[in-house]
Amino acid sequence: MLITNAEFIQGFIRLTNDAFKKGWHERNGGNLSYRIKPEEIEEIKSELKAPTNWIPIGVSVPNLANEYFLVSGTGRYMRNVILKPEDNICIAKIDDKGENYTIVWGLEKGGRPTSEFPTHLMNHSIKKDLTNGQNHVIYHAHPTNIIALTFVLPLNDKEFTRELWEMATEDPVIFPEGIGVVPWMVPGGSEIAKATSELMKKYNIVVWAHHGMFCSGKDFDEAFGLMDTAEKAAEICVKVRSMGGKKQTITTQNFLDLARDFKIDLNKTFLK
Numbered sequence: 110m111l112i113t114n115a116e117f118i119q120g121f122i123r124l125t126n127d128a129f130k131k132g133w134h135e136r137n138g139g140n141l142s143y144r145i146k147p148e149e150i151e152e153i154k155s156e157l158k159a160p161t162n163w164i165p166i167g168v169s170v171p172n173l174a175n176e177y178f179l180v181s182g183t184g185r186y187m188r189n190v191i192l193k194p195e196d197n198i199c200i201a202k203i204d205d206k207g208e209n210y211t212i213v214w215g216l217e218k219g220g221r222p223t224s225e226f227p228t229h230l231m232n233h234s235i236k237k238d239l240t241n242g243q244n245h246v247i248y249h250a251h252p253t254n255i256i257a258l259t260f261v262l263p264l265n266d267k268e269f270t271r272e273l274w275e276m277a278t279e280d281p282v283i284f285p286e287g288i289g290v291v292p293w294m295v296p297g298g299s300e301i302a303k304a305t306s307e308l309m310k311k312y313n314i315v316v317w318a319h320h321g322m323f324c325s326g327k328d329f330d331e332a333f334g335l336m337d338t339a340e341k342a343a344e345i346c347v348k349v350r351s352m353g354g355k356k357q358t359i360t361t362q363n364f365l366d367l368a369r370d371f372k373i374d375l376n377k378t379f380l381k
Contacts, residue, residue: 112153112214113194117143120329121179121198124248125190127333133250133340134187139321140223142180143329144233144245145200150177156214160202163209167227167299170234171207178203180222180229182215203230225249228302228323235309236325244325246332251321254343259318261350264290266308267379269316274379275358276342276349278367283338285373289315296320314339 112118121143128134178201181190185197199215201222210222223229229247236244262269270287274280289308294301296317305323308315314335315323322339326332349355361380368375 112156115149115153117145117149118179118194118198122191122194124329124333125181125187128250128336129187131252131337131340133252133336135251137184137186139187139250140181140225140229141249142178142223142226142229142233142247144173144237145177145179146245153214157200158213160204160211160213163204163211164221165209166203166207166230168231168302169206169208170203170230172234172237173203173230174205174207176203177201177213178210178222178230178233180226182220182222183224184220201226207234224297225302227299228297228305231302231306232309232323232325235306239310240327243327246324246326246329248324248326248332248336249321250336252336252340252343254347255316255322255340256319257347258343259290259316259320264292264318266290266312270376270379272346273339273342274364275355276345278359280338280342281364281367281375282371282373284312284314284335285368285375286312287376287379288312288339291315291317293318293320 121141125141128139133139179198180201181198190197195215195217199212199222201210202213203210232247262272266287266289269290273288289312291301291304291308294304305315309325313325317323322336324332324335326335364375364380
């Protein structure tokens with residue numbers, strides 16, 4: 110079969126296109142990776158290149174050994190993925206130690222996976238263990254209102270989460286564990302990868318101050334939905350603040366009632 114017709118690649122393409130239309134991916138901003146399921150690899154394996162030219166990841170992820178990832182390319186524009194996926198995304202295989210990768214499909218005009226690949230893989234490693242292998246997507250974007258709020262809200266998990274929870278009744282239902290916040294760090298290296306993966310042990314959404322946001326999910330819909338929901342909450346927050354601030358809000362008791370009726374495990378440490 111034509112690799113780009115595979116359902117998981119079509120899902121990847123749809124997310125990149127929808128997200129570009131949202132305005133989250135200026136120029137070559139943002140990146141996306143998908144841990145491919147074994148049965149999906151079997152469908153296209155005959156079309157993949159033999160592994161050669163192993164490249165150090167920069168971090169060690171032994172629980173991802175021999176896994177395959179569909180990932181956006183460094184310097185590539187999300188708006189171009191739908192036009193020529195074979196030039197803008199790739200499939201990378203991890204070696205049997207979880208320390209190196211090689212490209213087995215895609216980026217036909219040259220290049221490498223996103224510079225954030227180490228961060229993606231560390232997050233995949235954490236989420237694979239925490240979800241018993243159910244999590245498959247790590248997604249990074251530059252949503253405007255979330256970034257704007259990192260200039261005015263305290264850069265800590267509790268206050269950032271509480272502010273966004275209060276913006277819409279469904280928000281705490283969708284991300285009941287809360288949101289993690291990484292203070293400004295240089296992107297693309299092992300240090301920010303480690304900081305993000307530590308927060309991913311507790312959350313499915315992590316904000317990078319003055320930069321963007323990471324989301325994880327079992328599939329493309331879940332990861333995109335988290336990004337979309339958090340960004341809409343941020344948009345409401347920006348508008349509320351521009352109108353002079355809150356005059357009334359969702360109370361702590363309201364949150365407790367919501368958790369009871371919706372049977373959600375709301376992070377109560379953020380309600381104190």
